Amino acid sequence: xxxxxxxxxxxxxxxxxxxxxxxxxxxxxxxxxxxxxxxxxxxxxxxxxxxxxxxxxxxxxxxxxxxxxxxxxxxxxxxxxxxxxxxxxxxxxxxxxxxxxxxxxxxxxxxxxxxxxxxxxxxxxxxxxxxxxxxxxxxxxxxxxxxxxxxxxxxxxxxxxxxxxxxxxxxxxxxxxxxxxxxxxxxxxxxxxxxxxxxxxxxxxxxxxxxxxxxxxxxxxxxxxxxxxxxxxxxxxxxxxxxxxxxxxxxxxxxxxxxxxxxxxxxxxxxxxxxxxxxxxxxxxxxxxxxxxxxxxxxxxxxxxxxxxxxxxxxxxxxxxxxxxxxxxxxxxxxxxxxxxxxxxxxxxxxxxxxxxxxxxxxxxxxxxxxxxxxxxxxxxxxxxxxx
Amino acid sequence: xxxxxxxxxxxxxxxxxxxxxxxxxxxxxxxxxxxxxxxxxxxxxxxxxxxxxxxxxxxxxxxxxxxxxxxxxxxxxxxxxxxxxxxxxxxxxxxxxxxxxxxxxxxxxxxxxxxxxxxxxxxxxxxxxxxxxxxxxxxxxxxxxxxxxxxxxxxxxxxxxxxxxxxxxxxxxxxxxxxxxxxxxxxxxxxxxxxxxxxxxxxxxxxxxxxxxxxxxxxxxxxxxxxxxxxxxxxxxxxxxxxxxxxxxxxxxxxxxxxxxxxxxxxxxxxxxxxxxxxxxxxxxxxxxxxxxxxxxxxxxxxxxxxxxxxxxxxxxxxxxxxxxxxxxxxxxxxxxxxxxxxxxxxxxxxxxxxxxxxxxxxxxxxxxxxxxxxxxxxxxxxxxxx
Numbered sequence: 001x002x003x004x005x006x007x008x009x010x011x012x013x014x015x016x017x018x019x020x021x022x023x024x025x026x027x028x029x030x031x032x033x034x035x036x037x038x039x040x041x042x043x044x045x046x047x048x049x050x051x052x053x054x055x056x057x058x059x060x061x062x063x064x065x066x067x068x069x070x071x072x073x074x075x076x077x078x079x080x081x082x083x084x085x086x087x088x089x090x091x092x093x094x095x096x097x098x099x100x101x102x103x104x105x106x107x108x109x110x111x112x113x114x115x116x117x118x119x120x121x122x123x124x125x126x127x128x129x130x131x132x133x134x135x136x137x138x139x140x141x142x143x144x145x146x147x148x149x150x151x152x153x154x155x156x157x158x159x160x161x162x163x164x165x166x167x168x169x170x171x172x173x174x175x176x177x178x179x180x181x182x183x184x185x186x187x188x189x190x191x192x193x194x195x196x197x198x199x200x201x202x203x204x205x206x207x208x209x210x211x212x213x214x215x216x217x218x219x220x221x222x223x224x225x226x227x228x229x230x231x232x233x234x235x236x237x238x239x240x241x242x243x244x245x246x247x248x249x250x251x252x253x254x255x256x257x258x259x260x261x262x263x264x265x266x267x268x269x270x271x272x273x274x275x276x277x278x279x280x281x282x283x284x285x286x287x288x289x290x291x292x293x294x295x296x297x298x299x300x301x302x303x304x305x306x307x308x309x310x311x312x313x314x315x316x317x318x319x320x321x322x323x324x325x326x327x328x329x330x331x332x333x334x335x336x337x338x339x340x341x342x343x344x345x346x347x348x349x350x351x352x353x354x355x356x357x358x359x360x361x362x363x364x365x366x367x368x369x370x371x372x373x374x375x376x377x378x379x380x381x382x383x384x385x386x387x388x
Numbered sequence: 389x390x391x392x393x394x395x396x397x398x399x400x401x402x403x404x405x406x407x408x409x410x411x412x413x414x415x416x417x418x419x420x421x422x423x424x425x426x427x428x429x430x431x432x433x434x435x436x437x438x439x440x441x442x443x444x445x446x447x448x449x450x451x452x453x454x455x456x457x458x459x460x461x462x463x464x465x466x467x468x469x470x471x472x473x474x475x476x477x478x479x480x481x482x483x484x485x486x487x488x489x490x491x492x493x494x495x496x497x498x499x500x501x502x503x504x505x506x507x508x509x510x511x512x513x514x515x516x517x518x519x520x521x522x523x524x525x526x527x528x529x530x531x532x533x534x535x536x537x538x539x540x541x542x543x544x545x546x547x548x549x550x551x552x553x554x555x556x557x558x559x560x561x562x563x564x565x566x567x568x569x570x571x572x573x574x575x576x577x578x579x580x581x582x583x584x585x586x587x588x589x590x591x592x593x594x595x596x597x598x599x600x601x602x603x604x605x606x607x608x609x610x611x612x613x614x615x616x617x618x619x620x621x622x623x624x625x626x627x628x629x630x631x632x633x634x635x636x637x638x639x640x641x642x643x644x645x646x647x648x649x650x651x652x653x654x655x656x657x658x659x660x661x662x663x664x665x666x667x668x669x670x671x672x673x674x675x676x677x678x679x680x681x682x683x684x685x686x687x688x689x690x691x692x693x694x695x696x697x698x699x700x701x702x703x704x705x706x707x708x709x710x711x712x713x714x715x716x717x718x719x720x721x722x723x724x725x726x727x728x729x730x731x732x733x734x735x736x737x738x739x740x741x742x743x744x745x746x747x748x749x750x751x752x753x754x755x756x757x758x759x760x761x762x763x764x765x766x767x768x769x770x771x772x773x774x775x
Contacts, residue, residue: 042535148416152438152756220529221601230757232423311601312529314757315438 015115019097027252028058034304041308065248068241076238077144084141085239085246091134092253095127099260100185102270102289115185123184124176127261128169131216134254135161138218138235141247145238153234156224156315160215163322164222168212170330174205174337175265178348188269194345195276199266200352201340203359204333206266208326210299213258215322217251219303221310222318259299260292267295413441416756420449424527424760427770431747431763435756443751443759445744450774458734463489463701464563466731471557473738474772476519479505479512479548480714482561485734487642487710488721489563490695492703498692500685501565502643507578507681508551508560509712510674514585515544516715517667517674521592524664524764528605533595540588543581550574563701565694575682582678589671596664606661610750610762613658620746624717624739625670626766629655629662636713650677660765667767702729716740716767740772 032047032055039046047054072081100115113119120126135158142154176182178198179190191197199206215222226234233239236247263269270288274280313321340347416433419425428449434441454473458466470481483505490497497505518537525533545555550571552560560567596602612622614630627634633652637645653669655662705727711720717739726732743766751762 038531042532043539044535148414152416156438223529224757230424230760308532310530311525311596311599311605312757313601314605315755317604 016097020093023093023096023253023256024249026256027249028062030252030256030300031061031248032058033300034307037301037304038308041305062245065245066242070241070243071238073146073238075146077146080140080144081238082243084137084144084235085243085250087137087140088134088250089137089246089253091130091132091137092250092257094130095257096253096260098123098127098130098184099257099264100188100269101292102287105289113185119183119185121181121183121186124172124182124187124265127184128165128172131254131257132161132165134216134250137250141239142235145235147238149231149233149237150235153224153226153231153237156231157218157235159315160218160222160224160318160322163319164212164215164326167208167322167326167330168216170327170334171202171205171209171212172265174202174330174334177334177337177341178202184264184269187265188271191268192271192275194348195274196349196352197266197268197271197273200356201348202266202337203352203355204329205337206262208330208333209262209265210258210302211326212322213262214303214306215318217254217258217303219251219255220307221313223312224315224318255300255303256296259296259303262299263292263295418443418759424523425763426523426768429744429763429768429770429773431751431759433756433759438755438757440751440754440756440759443748445747447741447744447770447773450770452775454775455734455736458731460730462729463703463731466734467561467563468557468559471559472771473736473775474516474714474716474719474740474769475556476769477512477516477715478554478556478558479508479560480712480719482558483509484710484712484714484719484721486561486563487712488708488723489701489703491710492706492708492723492725493563493697493701495564495695495697497565497643497695499644500688500690500692501694503681503684503688504566504570504693505561506643506645506648507678507685508548508558510677510681511544511547511578512558513674513715514671514678515541517671518592520667520715520764520767521596521664524761524767525596525602527760527764528602530596530599530602533592536588536591536595540581540585547574547578547581550577562694562697564697569691569693570685575685578678579682582675582682585675586672589668589675593668597668603661605758605761606664606765607659608657609660609754609758610765611657611659612746612750616746616749617658620749621742622717622746624714624743624767625663625666626717626743626746628653629666630658631656636711636718640711642710642712648677648680650674660761663765700729702727711737714739716769716772717743736775738772738775740766740768740770741775744768744773 035057036046036054047057050056050060072078098120100113100119102113102115104113138157138161139154142150142152142157145151175187175198178194178201179187181187181190187198214220218224218226224230224234226236231237236244239247268275270292272280272283272286272288272291336351340351343350413434413436416435418431418433420428420430425431430446430449432444432446434443452472454469457469461469466485467482470485471478473481518541522534522537522541525531548558548560549555551574552558552567554560612620612626612630614627614632616622617627617630617632623634623636631654633654635652636642637650638652650673653666653673655666703723703725705725707722707724709720709722711718713719718737719739720737722733722735722737723731724733724735747762747766750766751759754762
């Protein structure tokens, strides 16, 4: 009887609690990493006063936000105004709970998979379904604020998130084809059996998934719903204090969730590189959980790098990119992957090799491209001439 | 073109059809408190979804009655007030005002003072243009160029501080010349900044010029062709990007500009991207002028900084107009003197204000996201728009 209590109540409760806390903690630490890294990108220092290297800055920020006055616009739709941030935050936690962080582990004499929820046989479908709910959070908070800028932000995000869910879904289908399963654990095991991470045969699918993921999380260059220079704060213009903090946490939580799913689908989850090559087994000294978090971390760095590099797309250009480029590419990619899977085990390896060679050739061409000529008086542009 | 009313162009005809549920258009207040109106500009937008049906600028939130204030001050005391018009390019304001008073007085400015004035103006142009670049890029979501440009602008401001004690409101010219002579070693410091500065401009261009998203956001946005520019009285980089090589430094030369070598960058497509390219090219040209001024000053040492100016400045009764090429366009002062020690009337031709008139036409038919690019591309300073 106590066994039932342990396995059906206590362990799931602890795991759920750990997931929520870990996500909140990781989001906080991530803001510190982002600000320090942006500082490096932008020839400045970033926060460096609170604690060593400014590490406790995020705690100070959280404290400030919690004690800040919680302003609700007087004619706002109060209930929905409250519901908005929650609807954005909860899906991020649930998705992270559905992703396996490692294989079975034994802690305090209890053996359990490192996985907050059970390993569902429709795990991937549930992830897609749950992450879609987040868009309601943005639309409702934009609408409930009873203000024009949030309304525009909400409308933008509605269109954006729905558009980018299509290429994202199609990219995920490619991973499903390769692994022949919807279960997250099974997808990782399939990558172990195939001897190759799905990122190689699924290079295009991974690219599509990650680009759509950036759009889904409203990050630069797709941060239109909250575009500061255009819509002030977008959907969260009328939020302050802790409600705003929840939005902030959800953005970072969503980044982590998207990265975690990308890691699982395309980068072998907790597997070490080349899981079947025996002489690399010394890599196993690093526990599986750290392989997983390390990969997720690399994705997060990429997010921050994007933010330092790219200007923002315009709304219609964003839509055009989604519908006219990403969706056709993902359909073609799906056909290619399907053919490779039909071919058999060798098919995936051949497809992966071809794609890797193509990317290498492209990089080589970029590397060999001549530098733009510059002189002190003119620029290397046909648009501008100089007249004495 | 005479039948065309402001704010409507053939390119973007007004939207037709009955309003949908009475919600066809929404009125949106853009500013005066908004992150990218560069101060207290207020635009009343009519938007259909995100498309701008009309944009009406509402100026005056920073109006301080500067032109009236001029009339209460003696001629030398006007100079600090000019600082506060285009406060990111104070030296060209000082310069234009001093020129008009000198014109009426008939004072000759010594050559050395002329070169120092031009040196200050061109450093100011660099600092104003890099500030424009920083803000225009951040408006379009590119946050990184901001820090690179500010790194270099900071050096220029430090140099100004060393010369005249102020970083922004310089008050760095006097009627007939300059207030003080150069600090020893200052010219070497300017050279130490200007010579490697070319690499910094390359860095800005690496970040933006071939950046695909930057091009998508700027090419073809806010087109204002040469004809419309001239009809609106638009000057400066906006006019030059439309293909007209009109630069007061060459068209109506003042000071020692005829002796200096520099080119006028001219664009082809009259869009936001060409204006960006023209401004970056102008930064390079300004650097060229700075280096030439440094060479001349090194070769011609001296202490002359001021012409023969009477102790009490009382220009004869009459009118004069003088203008300079400010970073934003033609900055002119029209002085009416009555023979007293104060201006009877001093009218300013502010490039920001006159260029801003073209905004409704440039913005119409674009999306709200483009509006920030349109405001940025005109390069307005509200201190000068409102005065």
